[in-house]
Amino acid sequence: MVSAQPCTGRHLRGLARFNAAPPTAATTLLLGCCGSHRWAERVSAHRPYPTVDSLLAAADEAGYDLSGAELDAALARETAAPPPPDAPPAARTALDAGLAAYQGRFGHAFVISLDGVAPAERLDRVLAAIRSRLGNEKEEERVVAADELRRLTRARIRCSINASPVRPECDE
Known part of the structure; x- marks a missing residue:
C-alpha cells in the first residue's frame, strides 16, 4: 500500500531526475524493474510524474494492461x-x-x-x-x-528512484 504522506526531498530529487532523464535512460531503468518493453515504454512516455505515488499508480495501471504474452515475457525475465x-x-x-x-x-x-x-x-x-x-x-x-510482479515492480521503482534516476539496478 502506498503511503499518503508527501514524498521526502530525496524522493523528489530522484523523481525530478527520472522525469528529466532521456527516454532511453528512463525506459532502461524501468526495464530493470519489470521486464516488459511495452510496459516500460508506456510508463516512460507518460512522464513527467508529479509525485512518486502517481508514478507507482501509472506503473500499476500499465501492469494490469499487460497482454498474456507481455506478462509471459516479463515473467521470463525474472530470476x-x-x-x-x-x-x-x-x-x-x-x-x-x-x-x-x-x-x-x-x-x-x-x-x-x-x-x-x-x-x-x-x-x-x-x-x-x-x-x-x-x-x-x-x-x-x-x-x-x-x-x-506488480508489487515487486513497485518496490523496485521506489528503490530506483531513491538510488539513481538512470541506473537500472533495482534491489529487492
Whole structure:
C-alpha cells in the first residue's frame, strides 16, 4: 500500500531526475524493474510524474494492461533470488527443490515481493509461499504471479528512484 504522506526531498530529487532523464535512460531503468518493453515504454512516455505515488499508480495501471504474452515475457525475465549466504544447507536444498518444482509446473521463475518483510523472515516466507502456490491451478497462479510482479515492480521503482534516476539496478 502506498503511503499518503508527501514524498521526502530525496524522493523528489530522484523523481525530478527520472522525469528529466532521456527516454532511453528512463525506459532502461524501468526495464530493470519489470521486464516488459511495452510496459516500460508506456510508463516512460507518460512522464513527467508529479509525485512518486502517481508514478507507482501509472506503473500499476500499465501492469494490469499487460497482454498474456507481455506478462509471459516479463515473467521470463525474472530470476529467483539466491538464498541468504548464512542459510543452513537444508534450507538451501529445500529452496532449490521448491524453485525447481515451481518452474517445472508453471514455466517461469517464482516471483514474490518481500517488501516490508524482515530479512530474517524472508527465507521462511519464500518457502511457505512456494509450498502454498504449488497447489494453485495454472490460471490461478498466473493471477497471483502477476500481482506479485506488480508489487515487486513497485518496490523496485521506489528503490530506483531513491538510488539513481538512470541506473537500472533495482534491489529487492
